[in-house]
Structures are given as C-alpha cells and as structure tokens.
Amino acid sequence: MSRPSVTVDTLATGHSPRGDWKPLDDLWRAAAPSLRARSNDIHTPLSFMFAELVLEAHPEADELVTRVAILLHDSGWSRVDPAKIISEGFRGDWRTSDVRYLHEQEGCNIAREILPALGYDDEFIAKVTDIIDGHDTRLEHRSVEDAIMRDADRLWRFTPTGIGLASGWFGKTPREYREQLETGTYPELITERAREIATAELTRSVELLKLDVL
Numbered sequence: 611m612s613r614p615s616v617t618v619d620t621l622a623t624g625h626s627p628r629g630d631w632k633p634l635d636d637l638w639r640a641a642a643p644s645l646r647a648r649s650n651d652i653h654t655p656l657s658f659m660f661a662e663l664v665l666e667a668h669p670e671a672d673e674l675v676t677r678v679a680i681l682l683h684d685s686g687w688s689r690v691d692p693a694k695i696i697s698e699g700f701r702g703d704w705r706t707s708d709v710r711y712l713h714e715q716e717g718c719n720i721a722r723e724i725l726p727a728l729g730y731d732d733e734f735i736a737k738v739t740d741i742i743d744g745h746d747t748r749l750e751h752r753s754v755e756d757a758i759m760r761d762a763d764r765l766w767r768f769t770p771t772g773i774g775l776a777s778g779w780f781g782k783t784p785r786e787y788r789e790q791l792e793t794g795t796y797p798e799l800i801t802e803r804a805r806e807i808a809t810a811e812l813t814r815s816v817e818l819l820k821l822d823v824l
C-alpha cells in the first residue's frame with residue numbers, strides 16, 4: 611500500500627465533514643430498526659461520514675443520492691438469518707455467498723418501503739437502489755455516486771472501530787486484519803481522496819492499536 615504524503619481532512623486528523631447538506635435525521639430514524647443487525651448502527655454512521663468527506667472532493671456527484679445510498683446500503687442484513695451472517699457472509703467465498711446477494715436485494719426492498727413516505731420520488735429511489743443492488747457482489751461501479759458509496763463502505767474499516775469489529779467478523783487478529791486492509795481493501799478504493807483518507811486513518815489506527823507491535 612503506497613503512502614501519499616498529503617495531509618487530508620478526515621476523522622483521524624481531527625476533521626468532520628463540512629458539507630451544508632439536507633439533514634437526514636428523519637431517514638436515520640426510519641432506518642434505525644433495520645440498522646441493528648451486524649453492528650450496522652456503528653458501521654453505517656461512520657461510512658456515512660466518510661461518504662460526506664469524499665463528496666467534498668467530488669462536487670460533480672449527486673450528494674443526496676450518495677448519502678441516502680450509503681445510509682441504506684446494508685439495511686438488508688436485518689432480513690438475513692443472523693446465524694448465517696458471519697458463517698456465510700464473511701468466510702470462504704463470502705463475496706459471492708447467497709446471503710451477500712440477499713442483503714443487497716433486501717436493502718433495495720427496504721429503500722422502496724421507507725423512502726416514499728419521506729417524500730422521495732420513484733426516479734430518486736431507483737438511483738439509490740441501482741447503487742445498493744450489487745454494492746458487494748458487482749465488481750465494477752457505474753457512476754461517481756456508486757464509486758463514492760463503495761469507497762465510504764470500505765473507509766470505516768481503516769479506523770480503530772472498523773478494525774475492532776471487522777477483525778472479529780473475519781476471525782483475524784487486528785494485525786492480520788491490517789494486512790487484509792493494506793493488500794485487499796486499499797487497492798479496491800476507487801477515488802484518490804479515499805486513498806488519502808485510508809492512509810491517514812490507518813496511520814492513526816496503527817498508532818492507537820499498536821499494530822506494529824501487537
């Protein structure tokens with residue numbers, strides 16, 4: 611993993627997103643029951659924050675589509691058998707497991723169920739579900755909004771919180787998981803801003819979690 615020597619505005623460097631965008635607390639509340647599975651009530655707010663940070667470098671992106679997509683992208687885990695989430699969703703050929711496809715489809719269903727009552731029209735909802743559908747199982751991204759959602763989905767894993775939760779999901783020590791981040795996750799990042807953020811976040815996590823020692 612190459613280390614660009616830029617200082618980037620991210621959580622690890624003491625920054626929060628600056629975007630002056632529509633508050634989505636009504637959507638957060640509507641989605642909350644669907645975010646309790648698999649610690650998505652931790653993953654999702656952090657990835658949402660990273661989506662906003664990456665959006666600062668991409669004014670050409672539709673910020674609302676991106677933010678709603680990342681907010682709901684993993685809500686479908688709430689409709690997957692909890693016993694299968696780890697055993698099938700994070701082991702072996704996890705990226706193409708049945709529960710991976712199922713959580714994408716159910717995430718699209720949840721988006722179609724809760725967004726209309728909050729004033730979102732069919733055209734907007736279709737843009738959101740086009741991103742949620744395949745966000746883990748489709749290799750390529752189809753738009754800048756799709757790219758930013760994918761990057762944000764990965765960026766939280768470079769934080770101490772992400773390493774703490776995801777190392778357990780994958781059955782790895784934090785140090786082993788760091789290697790997965792550097793050799794597997796980092797090369798998958800699409801935008802330059804996401805690579806800068808990942809580098810800053812992992813540098814801080816290595817320091818805080820003593821990953822060069824433990």
Ligand SMILES: [Fe+2]
Nearest residue numbers: 683684745746
């Ligand atoms: Fe997912």
Ligand SMILES: [Fe+2]
Nearest residue numbers: 653683684763
């Ligand atoms: Fe996710």
